[in-house]
Amino acid sequence: MTTTKKPESLSFEQSMQELETLVSMMEQGDLPLEDALQSFERGITLARHSQQKLKDAEQKVQILTTQNGQQSLDVFESDN
Template sequence: MTTRKKAGSLTFEQSMQELESLVSQMEQGDLPLEDALKNFERGIELARHSQQKLKDAEQKVQILTSQNGQQNLDVFEEGN
Protein backbone atom coordinates (compact mmCIF):
# COMPACT_ATOMS: atom_id res chain seq x y z
CA MET A 1 0.00 0.00 0.00
CA THR A 2 1.36 3.40 -0.91
CA THR A 3 1.38 6.18 1.63
CA ARG A 4 -0.45 9.30 0.60
CA LYS A 5 0.71 12.75 1.58
CA LYS A 6 -1.75 15.08 3.21
CA ALA A 7 -3.40 17.16 0.51
CA GLY A 8 -2.25 20.33 2.26
CA SER A 9 1.40 19.39 1.76
CA LEU A 10 1.05 18.84 -2.00
CA THR A 11 1.69 21.40 -4.69
CA PHE A 12 -1.13 22.28 -7.06
CA GLU A 13 0.52 20.21 -9.78
CA GLN A 14 0.92 17.17 -7.51
CA SER A 15 -2.73 17.42 -6.43
CA MET A 16 -3.92 17.59 -10.02
CA GLN A 17 -1.72 14.67 -11.05
CA GLU A 18 -3.05 12.47 -8.25
CA LEU A 19 -6.61 13.57 -8.97
CA GLU A 20 -6.23 12.65 -12.65
CA SER A 21 -4.88 9.23 -11.63
CA LEU A 22 -7.83 8.63 -9.29
CA VAL A 23 -10.34 9.62 -11.96
CA SER A 24 -8.67 7.31 -14.46
CA GLN A 25 -8.84 4.38 -12.01
CA MET A 26 -12.49 5.08 -11.25
CA GLU A 27 -13.42 5.40 -14.92
CA GLN A 28 -12.13 1.88 -15.57
CA GLY A 29 -14.87 0.61 -13.29
CA ASP A 30 -12.96 -2.39 -11.87
CA LEU A 31 -12.59 -1.05 -8.32
CA PRO A 32 -14.51 -2.64 -5.47
CA LEU A 33 -17.10 -0.28 -4.00
CA GLU A 34 -15.05 0.37 -0.86
CA ASP A 35 -11.97 1.37 -2.89
CA ALA A 36 -14.07 3.52 -5.21
CA LEU A 37 -15.51 5.37 -2.21
CA LYS A 38 -12.02 5.90 -0.75
CA ASN A 39 -10.82 7.23 -4.09
CA PHE A 40 -13.85 9.50 -4.35
CA GLU A 41 -13.23 10.86 -0.85
CA ARG A 42 -9.55 11.47 -1.66
CA GLY A 43 -10.56 13.11 -4.94
CA ILE A 44 -12.85 15.55 -3.11
CA GLU A 45 -10.02 16.38 -0.70
CA LEU A 46 -7.61 16.98 -3.59
CA ALA A 47 -10.13 19.04 -5.55
CA ARG A 48 -10.77 21.31 -2.56
CA HIS A 49 -7.05 21.70 -1.96
CA SER A 50 -6.43 22.55 -5.63
CA GLN A 51 -9.31 25.03 -5.62
CA GLN A 52 -7.81 26.78 -2.57
CA LYS A 53 -4.39 26.93 -4.25
CA LEU A 54 -5.97 28.57 -7.31
CA LYS A 55 -7.88 31.01 -5.12
CA ASP A 56 -4.66 31.95 -3.30
CA ALA A 57 -2.84 32.48 -6.60
CA GLU A 58 -5.69 34.64 -7.92
CA GLN A 59 -5.57 36.76 -4.77
CA LYS A 60 -1.81 37.26 -5.16
CA VAL A 61 -2.28 38.36 -8.77
CA GLN A 62 -5.05 40.78 -7.78
CA ILE A 63 -2.88 42.27 -5.04
CA LEU A 64 0.04 42.73 -7.42
CA THR A 65 -2.00 44.17 -10.29
CA SER A 66 -4.21 46.48 -8.23
CA GLN A 67 -1.31 48.58 -6.99
CA ASN A 68 -1.16 50.65 -10.23
CA GLY A 69 2.60 50.79 -10.17
CA GLN A 70 2.92 51.57 -6.47
CA GLN A 71 5.69 49.76 -4.64
CA ASN A 72 3.65 49.00 -1.50
CA LEU A 73 2.02 45.58 -1.56
CA ASP A 74 -0.65 44.25 0.78
CA VAL A 75 0.18 41.44 3.15
CA PHE A 76 -1.04 38.14 1.77
CA GLU A 77 -2.44 35.53 4.13
CA GLU A 78 -2.47 32.09 2.58
CA GLY A 79 -5.60 29.96 3.15
CA ASN A 80 -5.50 26.57 4.85
Protein backbone atom coordinates in the same frame (compact mmCIF):
# COMPACT_ATOMS: atom_id res chain seq x y z
CA MET B 1 -4.62 4.62 -3.57
CA THR B 2 -1.67 6.23 -5.32
CA THR B 3 -0.33 8.21 -2.38
CA THR B 4 -1.19 8.94 1.22
CA LYS B 5 0.36 12.39 1.55
CA LYS B 6 -1.84 15.04 3.09
CA PRO B 7 -3.24 17.34 0.39
CA GLU B 8 -1.84 20.36 2.24
CA SER B 9 1.70 19.06 1.66
CA LEU B 10 1.18 18.65 -2.09
CA SER B 11 1.79 21.27 -4.73
CA PHE B 12 -1.05 22.22 -7.06
CA GLU B 13 0.55 20.17 -9.83
CA GLN B 14 0.95 17.11 -7.59
CA SER B 15 -2.68 17.37 -6.47
CA MET B 16 -3.90 17.58 -10.05
CA GLN B 17 -1.73 14.63 -11.12
CA GLU B 18 -3.06 12.45 -8.31
CA LEU B 19 -6.62 13.55 -9.06
CA GLU B 20 -6.17 12.60 -12.73
CA THR B 21 -4.86 9.19 -11.68
CA LEU B 22 -7.81 8.61 -9.34
CA VAL B 23 -10.33 9.62 -11.99
CA SER B 24 -8.70 7.30 -14.51
CA MET B 25 -8.80 4.36 -12.08
CA MET B 26 -12.43 5.04 -11.21
CA GLU B 27 -13.45 5.38 -14.86
CA GLN B 28 -12.16 1.88 -15.54
CA GLY B 29 -14.80 0.57 -13.14
CA ASP B 30 -12.64 -2.24 -11.76
CA LEU B 31 -12.39 -0.94 -8.19
CA PRO B 32 -14.31 -2.65 -5.41
CA LEU B 33 -16.99 -0.41 -3.91
CA GLU B 34 -15.01 0.37 -0.74
CA ASP B 35 -11.91 1.35 -2.75
CA ALA B 36 -14.04 3.42 -5.12
CA LEU B 37 -15.57 5.31 -2.19
CA GLN B 38 -12.14 5.94 -0.67
CA SER B 39 -10.84 7.14 -4.04
CA PHE B 40 -13.86 9.40 -4.45
CA GLU B 41 -13.34 10.88 -0.98
CA ARG B 42 -9.64 11.45 -1.69
CA GLY B 43 -10.53 13.02 -5.03
CA ILE B 44 -12.96 15.46 -3.41
CA THR B 45 -10.30 16.44 -0.88
CA LEU B 46 -7.73 16.95 -3.63
CA ALA B 47 -10.16 18.98 -5.75
CA ARG B 48 -10.99 21.27 -2.81
CA HIS B 49 -7.30 21.71 -2.05
CA SER B 50 -6.57 22.56 -5.68
CA GLN B 51 -9.43 25.06 -5.81
CA GLN B 52 -8.08 26.77 -2.69
CA LYS B 53 -4.59 26.94 -4.21
CA LEU B 54 -6.02 28.58 -7.34
CA LYS B 55 -8.06 31.02 -5.26
CA ASP B 56 -4.96 31.95 -3.24
CA ALA B 57 -2.95 32.48 -6.44
CA GLU B 58 -5.72 34.66 -7.90
CA GLN B 59 -5.78 36.82 -4.77
CA LYS B 60 -2.01 37.18 -4.88
CA VAL B 61 -2.14 38.27 -8.54
CA GLN B 62 -4.85 40.82 -7.69
CA ILE B 63 -2.73 42.22 -4.88
CA LEU B 64 0.36 42.40 -7.08
CA THR B 65 -1.48 44.11 -9.94
CA THR B 66 -3.30 46.70 -7.85
CA GLN B 67 -1.68 50.04 -7.17
CA ASN B 68 -3.30 52.63 -4.91
CA GLY B 69 -6.57 50.72 -4.94
CA GLN B 70 -6.82 50.62 -8.74
CA GLN B 71 -6.02 47.90 -11.22
CA SER B 72 -2.92 48.66 -13.25
CA LEU B 73 -3.07 45.97 -15.89
CA ASP B 74 -2.45 46.67 -19.55
CA VAL B 75 -4.23 44.96 -22.41
CA PHE B 76 -2.31 41.93 -23.65
CA GLU B 77 -1.73 41.87 -27.38
CA SER B 78 -0.34 38.70 -28.93
CA ASP B 79 2.32 38.86 -31.63
CA ASN B 80 0.35 36.32 -33.69
